[in-house]
Amino acid sequence: MSKILVIEDEAAIRRVLLKILSEENDTYQLDEAGDGAEGLEKIKDNDYDLVLCDIKMPKKDGVEVLEEAKKIKPETAFVMISGHGDIDTAVNAMRLGAFDFISKPPDLNRLLNTVRIALDTKTLVTENKRLRKKVSKNYQIIGDSEGISKIKEIIEKVAPTDARVLITGSNGTGKELVAHQLHEQSSRSKSPMIEVNCAAIPAELIESELFGHVKGAFTSAVKDRAGKFEAANNGTIFLDEIGDMSLAAQAKVLRALQENKISRVGSDKDIKVNVRVVAATNKNLRKEIEEGRFREDLYHRLAVILIEVPSLNDRRDDVPLLINHFTKKIAEEQGAPVKVFSEEAVELLKGFDWTGNIRELRNVIERLIILGGNEISAGDVELFSGKS
């Protein structure tokens, strides 16, 4: 079911376009706007597959709409409608990312053909992106520094067991990767690994998110629903940012860990679950315990094995390998050739303060690839890295 928006100020032409489209395919979901500003508002609020957009319009012309829309909804396809004399503008619109343009008055066959091809292309592009994302989501841990080698060794030893693991480390050090490796290298890898970001779920919803609920347990509980613990049965549950979990939810998690059973919110029926728990936090849980925000008994249940992921500043020897890894990945994502970093550039990057954050290193590398020369030099790093 494709969603199409027609932006055209001339009501008669708008009507004709909508009629032609609805007769061509009754599954098209059609929407209309009488000027550029209204069109843009609708684009913001909806996910259209295709926008047919007139070029000359009051308030906002078609090219402005296209430019702004590409920033907020880059995947929406645009076909421009150009009147006499604005062919140059239409060609320019294609440079700005429009899929095609048709001239006024629209030729029926050409219009429908263009719409069909634009929609098919959009579907293929979306599918391609989805598949790439799936394939590229690998959880390989890059690095052979002492710190990372030790972590890999621990993972190898601990993964096959059912021992609970608490992973600590500052933001972007790779805690999530460690959790995925623990799951993938275990006999549970055929079953799901369910991730829960405890910081992102409001305190009043976390219990129902983790343990499910029965119909009527609270106002919005309109039907029975299983929680993440049940979904992770026979697999692994990854409780990320566990330091941000409310005390009430901590009590329930503790029970799940002690008794291997849970009950849905609003029900007193126990459900047996077989779940391995891996948790992570960037907080100092000892301090949270002292200040009464984290249960000590839960801490001991979780931290059977403690893995402390070192910050990047403590394993600078991994920086060259990470640069290599990310340049290849970025080139793959952009479909561009792999760029090389000069030795001096690598040395400079190695020396920066990364406060542990590999995400930041990746962003800097991406910036350098886009802005720097064919071989990234120390000068490029100085100019474009934003670090010193």
Ligand SMILES: Nc1ncnc2c1ncn2[C@@H]1O[C@H](COP(=O)(O)OP(=O)(O)OP(=O)(O)O)[C@@H](O)[C@H]1O
């Ligand atoms: N050793 C590594 N090798 C390759 N990529 C890594 C490594 N460590 C981290 N990354 C990448 O850096 C990014 C951040 O890692 P991750 O999400 O695992 O960190 P985190 O510690 O869980 O962060 P946060 O605390 O913010 O949730 C991810 O894109 C991850 O793939």
